[in-house]
Amino acid sequence: MRHLKTGRKFGRESHQRKALFRSLCTSLVKYEKIETTLPKAKDLRREIEKAITIAKKLHKLQGDNEQHTRALKASKRTLLEGFFHGCGDREILGRDNIKKYLSNLTKENREAAEKFMQDPDKNPKPEFIVGYVPATCTRTVKGDEGKQVKRERKNAQRILRVEGTLTKLINRIAPRFETISGGYTRIYKLGNRHGDNAEMAIIEFTK
Helix, strand or coil: CCCCCCCCCCCCCHHHHHHHHHHHHHHHHHHCEEEEEHHHHHHHHHHHHHHHHHHHHHHHCCCCCHHHHHHHHHHHHHHHHCCCCCCCCEEEECHHHHHHHHHCCCHHHHHHHHHHHHCCCCCCCCCCEEEEECCCEEEEEECCCCCEEEEEECCCCCEEEECCHHHHHHHHHHHHHCCCCCCCEEEEEEEECCCCCCEEEEEEECC
């Protein structure tokens, strides 16, 4: 009998397989559509749909009090972190580093980000940007006595904070599937790859 034999080994040890699927899950959430071999796509579907189900439940968690609710959500986030590599939000410091990051975005996202950074107060913030602190601005911070104090920020490093994999999954992807209980991804067969004749496929989110 084949008890507990679901999934393929892919010629890897267990820790190597885990790293492989963490990498695939991270790429799928980042790009929302990736190309891989058909067996990997089928096993990836099982992993990413578990992650989306957990992310959907996180929005509805309610504890006995506010502290209990925060603890429950923190435990779910910790569970979700096991599905991804580098899932935290990222801070990019300095004009050169920000410029390099923007150069790797699609034209649409790059133009939206540049427009927002030119005047954050008047232009809409793109979904993938969590926050932006320009080199010169007025910020409201907590003073010594806990009061809100306005301070000038002059000729400092620019700070661009962009969403991580986990933030995108919880805030942007999981809410799309709020009304359905499964079938979050679809797989298209592409035929066989030249060289090793492996079956190729595209896997993407249905919404």
